[in-house]
Amino acid sequence: MGVCWGPVVRVLVVQAAWALVGGQVRYSVPEEAKAGTVVGRLAQDLGLEAGEAEARRLRLVSQGRRASVEVSGASGALVVSSRLDREELCGKSAPCALRLEVLVERPLRVFHVELEVTDINDNAPLFPVKEETFTIAELSVPGSRFPLEGASDADIGVNAQLSYTLSSTEHFRLDHQVNNDQSASLALVLTKPLDRETLSLHRLVLTASDGGRPSLTGTMELVISVLDVNDNAPEFNQSVYKVKVLEGSELGVLLMTLSATDLDDGINSDILYLFSRRVPTEVKEMFTIDEKKGEIRLQGKLDYEEKYIYDITVEATDKGYPPLSGHCKVLVEVLDVNDNAPEVWVTSLSVPVPEDASVGTVVALLSVSDRDSGANGRVRCAVWPAAPFGLVSTFAGSYSLVLREALDRERVSEYEVEVRAEDGGSPSLRGRRGLRVPVSDVNDNAPAFAQAVYTVLARENNAAGAELARLWARDPDEAANGRVRYSVWEGGVGEGSSAGGGWRPASSYVSVDAESGRLWALQPLDYEEVQVLQFEVRAVDAGEPPLCGNATVQLFVVDENDNAPALLPAGSGGPGPGASSAAASVPDSGALWAWAAWGSPAGQVVAKIRAVDADSGYNAWLRYELWEPRGKGPFRVGLYSGEVSTARALEEADGPRHRLVIVVRDHGEPARSATATLSVSLVEGAEAALAAAGSSSSSGVGSGLRAGAGAEGSAAATGAAATTNVWLVVAICAVSSLFLLAVVLYGASRWAPRAGMLSGPGPATLVCASEVGSWSYSQRQSRSLCVADGAGKSDLMVFSPNFPPPPGPAAKETQPEPPALLDTWWASIATSTALDVIMMDSCSSSVS
Numbered sequence: 001m002g003v004c005w006g007p008v009v010r011v012l013v014v015q016a017a018w019a020l021v022g023g024q025v026r027y028s029v030p031e032e033a034k035a036g037t038v039v040g041r042l043a044q045d046l047g048l049e050a051g052e053a054e055a056r057r058l059r060l061v062s063q064g065r066r067a068s069v070e071v072s073g074a075s076g077a078l079v080v081s082s083r084l085d086r087e088e089l090c091g092k093s094a095p096c097a098l099r100l101e102v103l104v105e106r107p108l109r110v111f112h113v114e115l116e117v118t119d120i121n122d123n124a125p126l127f128p129v130k131e132e133t134f135t136i137a138e139l140s141v142p143g144s145r146f147p148l149e150g151a152s153d154a155d156i157g158v159n160a161q162l163s164y165t166l167s168s169t170e171h172f173r174l175d176h177q178v179n180n181d182q183s184a185s186l187a188l189v190l191t192k193p194l195d196r197e198t199l200s201l202h203r204l205v206l207t208a209s210d211g212g213r214p215s216l217t218g219t220m221e222l223v224i225s226v227l228d229v230n231d232n233a234p235e236f237n238q239s240v241y242k243v244k245v246l247e248g249s250e251l252g253v254l255l256m257t258l259s260a261t262d263l264d265d266g267i268n269s270d271i272l273y274l275f276s277r278r279v280p281t282e283v284k285e286m287f288t289i290d291e292k293k294g295e296i297r298l299q300g301k302l303d304y305e306e307k308y309i310y311d312i313t314v315e316a317t318d319k320g321y322p323p324l325s326g327h328c329k330v331l332v333e334v335l336d337v338n339d340n341a342p343e344v345w346v347t348s349l350s351v352p353v354p355e356d357a358s359v360g361t362v363v364a365l366l367s368v369s370d371r372d373s374g375a376n377g378r379v380r381c382a383v384w385p386a387a388p389f390g391l392v393s394t395f396a397g398s399y400s401l402v403l404r405e406a407l408d409r410e411r412v413s414e415y416e417v418e419v420r421a422e423d424g425g426s427p428s429l430r431g432r433r434g435l436r437v438p439v440s441d442v443n444d445n446a447p448a449f450a451q452a453v454y455t456v457l458a459r460e461n462n463a464a465g466a467e468l469a470r471l472w473a474r475d476p477d478e479a480a481n482g483r484v485r486y487s488v489w490e491g492g493v494g495e496g497s498s499a500g501g502g503w504r505p506a507s508s509y510v511s512v513d514a515e516s517g518r519l520w521a522l523q524p525l526d527y528e529e530v531q532v533l534q535f536e537v538r539a540v541d542a543g544e545p546p547l548c549g550n551a552t553v554q555l556f557v558v559d560e561n562d563n564a565p566a567l568l569p570a571g572s573g574g575p576g577p578g579a580s581s582a583a584a585s586v587p588d589s590g591a592l593w594a595w596a597a598w599g600s601p602a603g604q605v606v607a608k609i610r611a612v613d614a615d616s617g618y619n620a621w622l623r624y625e626l627w628e629p630r631g632k633g634p635f636r637v638g639l640y641s642g643e644v645s646t647a648r649a650l651e652e653a654d655g656p657r658h659r660l661v662i663v664v665r666d667h668g669e670p671a672r673s674a675t676a677t678l679s680v681s682l683v684e685g686a687e688a689a690l691a692a693a694g695s696s697s698s699s700g701v702g703s704g705l706r707a708g709a710g711a712e713g714s715a716a717a718t719g720a721a722a723t724t725n726v727w728l729v730v731a732i733c734a735v736s737s738l739f740l741l742a743v744v745l746y747g748a749s750r751w752a753p754r755a756g757m758l759s760g761p762g763p764a765t766l767v768c769a770s771e772v773g774s775w776s777y778s779q780r781q782s783r784s785l786c787v788a789d790g791a792g793k794s795d796l797m798v799f800s801p802n803f804p805p806p807p808g809p810a811a812k813e814t815q816p817e818p819p820a821l822l823d824t825w826w827a828s829i830a831t832s833t834a835l836d837v838i839m840m841d842s843c844s845s846s847v848s
Contacts, residue, residue, distance in 0.1 A: 025040070025042070025045050025046070025111065025112075025113045025114070026113075026114045026115075026116070027039050027040040027078065027113065027114070027115050027116070028115070028116040028117075028118055029069075029080065029084065029115065029116075029117060029118070030084075030117070030118045030119075030120050031084045031085055031086035031087075031117050031118065031119060031120055031122065032083065032084060032085070032120060032122050033080045033084055034080065035079075035080050035081060035082060035083075036079055036080060037079060037080040038077050038078070038079050039069055039077075039078040039079060039080060039115065040077065040078050041075075041076070041077050041078075042058070042071055042076055042077060042078040042102065042113070043058055043071075043075070043076020043077070044076065046058070046076075046102070046104070046111055048076060048104070052076075053071070053073070053075070053076025053104075054073050054074060054076070055106075056104045056105050056106050057103075057104070057105045058071055058073075058076050058102065058103075058104050059071055059102070059103055060100055060101070060102055060103075061100075061101040061102070061103050061110075068080065068081055068082045068083065068084045069081055069084075069098075069100070069115060071102070078113070078115075084117055086117045086118070086119050086120075087123060087154040087155070089117060090117070092154075092156055094119075094156050094157065095116055095118075096116065096117045096118075096119070097114055097115070097116045097117075098114070098115040098116075098117065099112065099113075099114055099115075100112070100113040100114070100115060101113070119155055119156050119157065119159060120159075120212075121155055121159040121210065121212025121213065121214070121215075121216060122155070123153055123154040123155045123159075123216070124153070124210070124216035124217060124218050125151040125152065125153045125162055125208035125209065125210055125216065125217060125218035126151055126152055126153070126154075126218050127149075127150075127151045127206075127208065127218055127219070127220035128149055128151075128152075129220065130220060130221065131220065131221045131222075131223060132148070132149075132220060132221070132222055132223070133222075133223040133224075133225070134146065134222075134223075134224060134225075135224070135225045135226075135227055136190070136194060136224055136225070136226060136227070137194075137226075137227045137322050138193075138194050138195065138196045138226050138227055138322055139193075139322055140190055140193075140194060141190070141193070142190050142191055142192060142193060143189065143190065143191075144189070144190040145175070145187045145188070145189050145190075146187060146188040146189075146190075147185070147186070147187050147188075148186045148187060148188055148206070148222075149186070150162065150164070150176075150184060150186045150208070151164075151208035151218050151220070153210050153216075155210065155212065158211040158212065159210055159211060159212040160210060160211075161210060161211035162184075162208050162209065162210055162211075163176070163208070163209050163211075164176050164186060164206060164207065164208050164209075165206075165207045165209070166188075166204055166205070166206055166207075167204050167205040167206075167207075169202065169204055170191070170192055171190060171191060171192045171194060171202065172188050172189065172190060172191060172202070172204065172224075173188075173189050173191050174186070174187075174188065174189070174206070175187045175188075175189050188222070194226045195226075196226040196227070199226070200225070200226050201223070201224070201225055201226070202222075202223075202224040202226070203221065203222070203223055203224075204221070204222040204224065205219055205220075205221055205222070206219065206220045206221075206222055207219050208220075227321060227322050230264050230268040230318060230320030230321070230322070230323070230324050232262060232263045232264045232268070232318075232324065233262070233318070233324035233325055233326045234260040234261065234262040234271050234316035234317070234318055234324065234325060234326040235260060235261055235262075235316075235326045236258065236259065236260045236314075236316060236326055236327075236328040237259050237260070237261075238328065239328055239329065240328065240329045240330075240331065241256055241258065241328060241329070241330045241331065242330075242331045242333070243255050243256050243330070243331070243332055243333070244332075244333045244334075244335055245298070245302065245332060245333070245334060245335065246302075246334075246335045246337055247302040247303055247304040247334050247335065247336060247337055247339065248301065248302060248303075248337055248339055249298055249302060250298075251298055251299055251300070251301070252297055252298065252299070253297065253298045254295060254296075254297050255287070255296045255297060255298060255332065256295075256296050256330070257293065257294055257295050257296075258273060258289075258294035258295075258296065258314060258316075258328065258330070259294060260273070260294070260316035260326055260328075262316075262318045262324075264318060264320060267318075267319045267320065267321075268318050268319065268320035268321075268324075269318060270318060270319040271316050271317065271318055271319075272291045272292070272316070272317045272318075272319070273289050273290065273291055273292070273293075273294040273314060273315070273316055274289065274291060274314070274315045274317060275287075275289060275312065275313070275314060275315070276313035276314065276315050276327065278313060279312060279313055283310055283312055285299070285300050286298070286299065286300035286302070286310070287299060287300070287310070287312065287332070289314065294314075294316075296312075296314075296330065302334050303334075303339075304334045304335070304336040304337070304339075304372075304373075305340055305371035305372070307334065308333070308334045308336070309331065309332065309333050309334065310330075310331070310332040310334075311329065311330075311331055312329070312330040312331075312332065313327055313328075313329055313330075314327065314328050314329075314330055315327055316328075336372055336373050336374065336376060337372075337376070338372055338376040338423065338425025338426065338427070338428075338429060339372070339429075340370060340371040340372045340376075340429065341370075341421075341423070341429035341430060341431040342368060342369070342370045342379045342421035342422065342423050342429065342430070342431035343368070343369055343370070343371075343421075343431050344366055344367075344368050344381075344419050344421050344431055344432065344433035345366065345367045345368075345369070345433070346364055346365070346366060346367075346433065346435065347365045347366065347367050347398075348364060348365040349363070349364045349365075349435070350362065350363055350364065351363070351364075351436075351437055351438055352437075352438040352439060352440035353403070353407065353437060353438070353439055353440065354407075354439075354440050354442055355407045355408060355409040355439050355440065355441065355442050355444070356407075356442045356444070357403055357407060358403070359403055359404060359405065359406065360402055360403060361402065361403040362400050362401070362402050363389065363401045363402065363403060363437060364400070364401040364435060364437075365398070365399075365400055365401075366381075366391075366398070366399040366400070366401060366419060366433070367397055367398055367399075368381055368397050368398075368399065368419075368421050369397055370421075370423050370431075372423065372425060375423075375424040375425060375426075376423055376424065376425035377423065377424075378423060378424040379397075379421050379422065379423050379424075380421070380422050380423075380424075381393075381399055381419060381420065381421045381422075382419075382420050383401065383417060383418070383419050383420070384417075384418045384420060385417075386404075387404060387405050388403060388404050388405035388406070388407060388415075389401055389402065389403060389404060389415070389417055389437070390402055390404040391419070399419075401417070401419070401435070407439050408439075409439040409440070409441050409442070409477075409478075410444075410445060410476040410477070412439065413438065413439055413478075414436060414437065414438045414439065415435075415436075415437040415438075415439070416434060416435075416436060416437075417434070417435040417436075417437055418432050418433070418434050418435070419432065419433045419435065420432045421433075441477050441478045441479060441481050441482070442477075442481070443477055443481040443541065443543025443544060443545070443546075443547060444477070445475055445476045445477050445481075445547065446475070446541070446547035446548060446549045447473035447474065447475040447484045447539035447540070447541055447547065447548065447549040448473060448474055448475070448549050449471065449472070449473045449474075449537075449539065449549060449550075449551035450472060450473075450474065451551065452551060452552065453551070453552045453553075453554060454469065454471060454537075454551060454552070454553045454554065455554050455556065456468055456469045456519070456553060456554065456555045456556070457555075457556050457558055458521065458525055458555055458556070458557055458558065459525075459557075459558045459560060460524075460525055460526060460527040460557055460558060460559055460560040460562065461524050461525070461526070461560050461562060462521050462524055462525055463521075463524065464521060464522060464523050464524060465520055465521065465522075466520060466521050467518055467519070467520050468510065468519045468520060468521055468555065469518075469519045469553075470516070470517055470518050470519065471486060471512065471517040471518075471519055471537055471539075471551065471553070472517050473486070473517070473539035473549055473551070475539075475541050475547075477541065477543060480541075480542040480543060481541055481542065481543035482541060483541060483542045484517075484539045484540070484541055485514045485515065485539070485540050485541075485542070486512045486513065486514055486515075486516075486517045486537055486538070486539050487512060487514065487537070487538050487540070488506055488507045488510065488511060488512055488535055488536075488537060488538075489535070489536040489537060489538035489550060490506075490535060490536050506533055506534075506535030507522075508522065508523075509521065509522060509523065509525065509530070509533055509555075510522060510533070510535070510555065512537055517537075517539075519537075519553070525557045526557075527557045527558070527559040527560065527615070527616070528563070528614050528615075530557060531556070531557055532554065532555070532556055532557070533553075533554075533555040533557070534552065534553070534554050534555070535552075535553055535555075536550050536551065536552055536553070537550070537551050537553055538550050539551075559615050559616045559617060559619055560615075560619070560668075561615055561618075561619040561666060561668020561669060561670070561671070561672060562615065563613055563614040563615045563619070563672070564613070564666075564672035564673065564674055565611045565612070565613045565622055565664040565665070565666055565672065565673065565674045566611060566612055566613070566614070566674065567609070567610065567611050567664065567674055567676050568610035568611060568612060569592075569610075592607070592609075592676060592677065592678045592679065593678075593679050593680075593681070594606050594607035594644065594678060594679070594680045594681070595680070595681050595682075595683055596646065596650060596680050596681070596682055596683075597650070597682075597683060597684065598650055598651075598652060598682055598683070598684060599649060599650060599651075600646050600649065600650045601646070601649050602646055602647060602648045602649055603645055603646060604645055604646045605643050605644070605645045606635070606644050606645060606646065606680060607643070607644040607678060607680070608641070608642055608643050608644065609624055609637070609642035609643075609644065609662055609664065609676055609678070610642065611624075611642065611664045611674065611676075613666050613672075615666065615668065618666075618667040618668060619666055619667065619668040620666060621666060621667045622640070622642075622664055622665065622666055622667075623639050623640055623664075623665055623666075623667070624637045624638060624639060624640070624641070624642045624662055624663070624664055625637065625639075625662070625663045625665065626660060626661075626662055626663075627661040627662065627663045627675065628659070628660065628661035629658075629659075629660070632647070633647065633658070634646060634647055634648060634650055634654050634658065635647055635658065635660055635680065637660075637662055642662075642664070644660065644662070644678060644680070650682060654682065655682070656681060656682050657679060657680070657681050657682070658679070658680045658682070659677065659678075659679055659680075660677070660678040660679075660680060661675060661676075661677055661678075662675065662676045662677075662678060663675050664676065
């Protein structure tokens with residue numbers, strides 16, 4: 001290239017500043033600079049004086065590679081000595097820098113010079129070949145791509161950026177794409193079908209241009225040959241073929257054999273049978289064709305309901321170059337068989353159904369279909385079970401499920417209905433559809449308690465708020481209709497059941513939790529105030545309108561030992577002054593008096609202690625113990641009768657007066673007690689009889705007790721001696737009457753039925769201070785009890801007649817023996833029998 005480089009070199013050469021510290025100078029020179037081109041004034045830049053460069057032999061040190069530059073000896077300038085080719089020196093590397101060493105002598109010094117060779121657009125794009133030939137079939141479709149190999153440029157940067165152009169043609173276009181990684185793809189794209197008869201050979205010029213200034217180009221010729229086809233296409237013997245086949249036929253069955261002919265000879269007449277490229281994939285999966293024989297066979301399962309006819313285009317292609325083909329149409333008709341069962345669909349479902357829905361209410365709309373045709377697709381429907389629903393046909397294929405009978409949710413809350421369909425094929429096929437029809441609730445059931453009467457046992461002195469029982473009423477309705485609330489409705493304690501007198505409502509004693517039915521006490525219960533509490537509990541549901549149910553609750557209060565025995569004075573029904581509810585050590589609050597005759601034999605009854613306990617059962621069963629004097633004294637007390645009798649014959653040595661402290665205890669847990677002080681005065685027999693007669697006439701009972709001081713007792717004895725005859729007559733009459741009464745009572749108790757003593761309803765009966773022992777009890781009707789706070793307990797209590805025991809050890813006092821004939825009038829009274837056996841069952845049955 002004839003380019004004048006002088007001005008260019010003088011403009012482009014840049015002299016680098018002298019680096020004193022590093023001793024290095026940088027220059028740049030464009031490649032292809034002419035020989036002799038001054039790169040830089042090296043001697044001057046190194047600080048050498050004029051003429052010093054030659055004197056000190058300024059020169060380059062060879063490093064084994066041709067540097068293409070040298071130092072001019074006279075001027076000391078760095079000049080180009082031979083051709084500089086950047087591509088040869090550095091290839092594609094950028095920048096291209098040459099490192100030179102400059103040597104100067106006297107003194108010897110070494111300087112480093114860096115020479116950068118800059119790129120110029122001196123390389124045109126270059127294709128790997130000058131001409132590329134390839135063949136394209138005449139039948140190639142537009143859009144077909146044919147890859148091309150692009151050109152290369154030895155320059156770098158913008159000088160190496162290539163663009164391509166194609167000579168004018170209506171059949172092809174050029175597709176050049178540059179990727180993100182700077183790689184490029186080049187392809188020839190067919191834009192218009194080729195016609196060999198019009199143009200059999202296409203010659204195109206592909207030009208590559210780089211981005212330099214001026215731009216350089218490179219070219220490559222494309223020679224495209226269009227392949228011709230043979231001039232006779234195969235022909236079928238008919239244009240349309242028809243065949244019928246049953247759905248579900250076996251795989252591999254031969255449907256038909258196609259036949260086509262080609263008038264060409266040799267390879268151009270060899271025919272291949274193929275499905276057309278436009279045949280859907282489902283057809284190719286259903287049928288197969290033999291390429292050489294033209295046999296069409298079944299390879300998939302035919303289904304009339306999916307597709308009943310197949311339109312297949314078949315090509316007969318010869319082996320010419322290019323091959324020719326003929327076409328025909330094959331119609332495959334699929335015949336229906338009864339292979340589909342009827343289908344039932346629910347188009348509308350109105351659930352749940354209210355249980356009070358009227359007959360004829362539409363529950364669901366159904367659609368029935370059969371994919372088969374003809375008789376195979378005619379369907380008959382029925383519903384199972386036949387009640388309470390039925391089917392009504394509205395129009396073809398549509399049915400209504402209606403209500404035939406009244407519903408009751410409490411009897412059946414949900415129905416499993418099955419709609420059955422059967423077609424008219426042979427054999428017939430059946431289909432079914434299950435429906436779940438829930439029944440919604442209506443408040444048509446009142447709450448009902450498990451028992452009409454609840455018997456509840458509650459202990460006396462229970463804590464306020466204690467749970468007594470749990471009541472439960474069942475409402476078969478659901479949700480709000482079955483949600484039950486409880487309340488105490490009516491009932492209370494009247495004069496017959498309450499010791500307090502007037503009527504009190506049950507709601508003042510108990511309450512019931514509205515949600516759970518828990519029955520709990522509002523206050524502690526007092527057996528002595530109320531023994532039986534009867535009331536009604538009402539259960540009301542939350543339906544609209546609300547319904548209710550009632551149950552009667554009989555609450556029996558179980559006695560606790562919360563009352564101490566109370567002593568009764570002679571002729572009085574209430575506690576006397578000698579009663580004490582404290583322990584045995586509590587001082588006496590009063591005194592009782594009795595008289596005994598000197599020489600009275602052992603077993604002679606001198607007095608009787610009367611006591612009563614407001615409790616019942618065990619808690620009211622009393623026993624008597626002689627607390628003072630301890631040891632073997634002249635007197636003893638009956639364990640259960642309270643009779644004070646002589647333990648041996650009384651003698652003058654025993655003294656004129658004796659003080660006895662008697663403790664009365666019940667059988668409760670813990671036991672409670674009271675004490676009585678009895679003063680016994682020993683007198684002559686006549687005085688004792690008079691005292692006894694006076695006591696009987698004043699009190700009306702044969703207790704032989706009187707309250708008073710010792711001085712007053714002596715005065716009464718003196719008055720009684722003055723009227724001895726009168727009192728003797730009165731005493732004889734009284735003794736005779738009492739004896740006769742005792743005989744009658746003994747006979748009545750002997751022959752009376754036992755059942756009358758143990759059962760039967762009636763008012764509370766008090767028995768106290770009798771010859772059969774002191775026991776306060778109540779006879780009530782036997783009832784079943786349900787105790788909330790523990791298991792039941794069965795106790796056996798045995799009461800034996802209390803008779804004065806014969807003289808003997810004190811240990812025998814607690815075991816009374818059978819009666820014996822006594823020579824005093826007191827013995828006749830003790831001949832009656834006591835209550836034998838009382839069974840008390842505090843859980844399942846209670847006899848109080």
